[in-house]
Amino acid sequence: MDMMKHINANPLETGNDELERYALEECFKRQRSDHRASVLVLPAGGCELATKFARCGASVVVCDSPASRQDVERRVLTSGFRDQIEFAPCDCAALPEDLPGEPFDIIFVRRGLCGLPYEDARKVVRQLLLKLRIGGKLYVSILGLHSELGRGYADLEQRVEKRHAPLAPALAQRYGIEGPVCLYSERNLFMLLLEAGASVLRTMTTTYGNVKGVAVRV
Secondary structure, eight states: OOTTOEEOOOTTOOSOOHHHHHHHHHHHHHHHHHSOOEEEEESOTTSHHHHHHHHTTOEEEEEEOGGGHHHHHHHHHHHTOTTTEEEEEOOGGGOOSOOTTOSEEEEEEESGGGGSOHHHHHHHHHHHHHTEEEEEEEEEEEOBTTSGGGTTOTTTTSOGGGOOBOOOHHHHHHHTOOSOBOOBOHHHHHHHHHHTTOEEEEEEEETTSOEEEEEEOO
């Protein structure tokens, strides 16, 4: 683990960051070698990341709640990459057995695991690994226990296996995060990936205290 490495990001990990750069570089390399990189992004968010992958020439599937379909498809149409980006109505809590584009070369997960208890998140990571090609890479960005979001968090002192509580009301309102979440330390994320059966390539902590990891299916 790169336990002492810090990168820039805002509290909710939007915009450009180092994890995105690693994933895009990987996509570019795979696209150059076989011209058919397949990428899964969940949740879709504003589709900025999906668009960046599409610009590399990749085929991209974006997952989000069924209620988001119209908004996501509008963003995809606006991006100009409608032929390369496909919407799938699902989220981390309810992944289908099969997704279009499987097996993927790259899967990028942004914050979606935080809404799940640790054991459920471990099972989801295992499912995602099985949707990768052998040698495919999983990129995970997750909200940090030692970030601003940890202030007033009821489960701050709990072991990660027992950690699943709402944020302090002011922070939940500020960032629009409803319901209980599991916040992670860098070591927690490392162990989540390892216990799910991944080979962990690196973990990192942002200057805002959130954590990110890269793992490979072996």
